[in-house]
Each structure stands twice: as structure tokens, then as C-alpha cells.
Amino acid sequence: MFSRLAVIAVILVGSAFLLGYGPNLAASKTDIPRIENMESVGNTGPLDGMEFVSKLGPEGKPKDVDDRFVFSDGTFVSKECELRCSYPARAYYIKETNTGTEFVSNTKCPHKDAEITWHGTVKGTQISGTAIWTIKRWYWTVTNTFEFEGQLNEKPSISAVGS
């Protein structure tokens, strides 16, 4: 009787452990930039009103996706990600460094358990950095890093300025 109960207990504990921890067993490991080290800009930030025409691609591979990055009212948004999965504009945090204005912004997809942490540097008319995308399904957690770079759009679209 005891051994049967022990076997059932082992199966239950093992299954709970596997279901809870299993999807993260082989999860990609990437250091996501910490917002805690950055300064909040509130409703207006030094990058507001800027729009960048950019190219985005997987880390170390050709940048093959066109994107527009818009800073407005203390928020940052990638128009491509907004279009694909309704990733909303979210507050950005900054830190002034020798290489320019560093920013971090984290946004979550409202339709699935996915988020993107944008970490870049704006120097003059240039923007560059990485976007760390994490998607969680019940069976896996995948984190992929994408790189981007772009140029300031001197004549931003009306919708971009207004958004």
C-alpha cells in the first residue's frame, strides 16, 4: 500500500515539476536590459518628436525588415510590431552616456504571452540597438535577439507625430 502511494506521489511531484519547470529547461538565456538602471522621463522626454526609419534583423544576420520607431509623449513604439501584434507604445527610460542617449522600453503583446525589450542609443541622427523578444508557450520559452539601426526621419509622418 505504502509503495503504491509513494509511486503515485513521485509521479505527481515529478509531473508538477516537469510542467512547471520543463518549458524553461531549454529556454534561451539572454541578459535583458534592466530598466532599474535608467531614468524615467515621465510624460515628456528628450527623444520625443523623433521618428527613425530603420532596418531590423536577427542578431548577426542581414537586417531585412523595414520599421519606423516613434518617440512621443514619453513613449516609444515600433510601428512594425504595433502592426503585427498590436504591441503598444510604452514609456521609455533613458541614460545619458558618452555614446549618446541610451534608452530602454518594454512592451507586451496584448494577444499572447510575448514581450519585447528595446534597448538602443540615439546619437545625433542615428539610432542603433537591440530588441530582445521573448515568447512563452506552455511547452517552451524562446528568447531571440534582433538588431536594428536607422536614420532620423527629418519629415515625420503626421500620424507618427500625433501618436
Added chain:
Amino acid sequence: MIHLTSRRWKTALKLFAVVALLYGASQLSHTIAEAVEFELRPSNEHVVHRFIMLSAFLYTGLLALPFVPGAEIGMAMLVALGPPISFLVYICTVIGLCFSFLIGRYVPLKFLRLFAGAIHFSRLAYLLEQLEPLDRKDRIGYLAGRDDKLTSTFLRYRYVGLALAFNLPGNFLIGGGGGIGMIAGMSGLYSFSDYLIAVMIAVSPVPLLVSIFGTGFLA
């Protein structure tokens, strides 16, 4: 004499063909994975998710069937999607092998034999026909080649034997994982809970190694 030599040649040719097929499938899956340069992105994730669910469903179902190379689908998933998918492949493997055990345990042998015949699984139908009139111990004896010593050793270490059989290269010749699980269920020698633990341990090495070391060692 000539007839015997001819049969040996046929067996050797069959074995060679199976090995060549497996080698070819392995090379093909690597080539496809490299050619596609698969990259998971926000734009293709929902399609990949559906593909994974369909593959997992097929893999679980096929793995439960004897003499069907379902394990190759699991391998292909590991090669194409890498370490993050190892947990799902592991779960599907355990579920598929539990299905085959339960089929063997609860579905009457006669029905299985008729079904195997209907879908032209002639080797399986023949095997079931041989097993049908035997009692449980004699079934193991039959499968162990009617060697009493081997049978008694097998019975003593039956869970270890089961775990080894699941990992034996070329076990598709004796029915593959699905066939082994089904025979284990039919034999009545295994309790389901102990069988489940044996399977959970026995099938863990490949997914675990892939999650730790990546897919490189599979090549």
C-alpha cells in the same frame, strides 16, 4: 541450402536498406534545416506554433503504433527547432508510449490482430496471431526466443529490459517504441504506474542531452 542463403541475403539487404534509409533521413533533415535557416520571429511565430502542435499530435499518435517510425518525427523536431522543443518532444514521447501500453492492456488481442491485418501490417498481425493463444508468461517466453533462462532473467529485470529496449538502436525491427509498449501492456507483467516511471526515465536521455548540449551531437 540455396533457399537458406537466399533468405540470409534478403535479410541482409533489408537491414542494409533500413540503415541506408535512416542515414538518408538524418542527412536530409540536417540539409533541410540548414537550407531553410530557420529563424523564429514575431511574424512567423503563430504559424510555427500551429506546425509544432500538428507535429506533436502526429508524433504522439504515430509513436503509439508498432512498426511505424514515429521516433523520426521527434528527431526531426529536435533537429529543426533545437533545444527549446526538447521538453515537448519528451512529453509527447511519454504520452505516445503510454497510449501504446494502454492499447496493449485493454484492447482485445483478437481485435488488434484483425485491425493490423486490415491495414496490411502483416508482420504485426503475424506476431499477434502467434501470441494470442499463449498465456502471459509464455508470451514473454515466445518473445525472448523460448529460452527459459533468458525469460527468467528478463522477468526479474523487466523494467530495466524495457528501458534498454526503448533505447536499443534498431528497435524498429521488433516493433519500435510503440510495439514494445504494446507488448508490455499485453503481457500484464507491468503495472501502469511503474511502466510510466520506467518510460519517463528511459526516454529522458536524448531530450535532456539536447537541452544541455544542443543538437550537435545528434549529427
